[in-house]
Amino acid sequence: MKRAFLISGVIIVLILDWLALDDITTGEEPSFFGEYAILIASVMIIPLIYYFWKKSK
Numbered sequence: 001m002k003r004a005f006l007i008s009g010v011i012i013v014l015i016l017d018w019l020a021l022d023d024i025t026t027g028e029e030p031s032f033f034g035e036y037a038i039l040i041a042s043v044m045i046i047p048l049i050y051y052f053w054k055k056s057k
Helices: 002-026 033-056
Strands: none
Touching: 002 033
């Protein structure tokens, strides 16, 4: 159960990253603060998920 939660967390983060990158490359918003914030947060979240993955084994 815990493993499925961690895998789904990684998938959700990767989907959000993909959507943020798509907005950055194709969007014409005056500010991309939210998209860059998602990318920076994922840089911190992915290692945290990896840590919990290794801890659960």
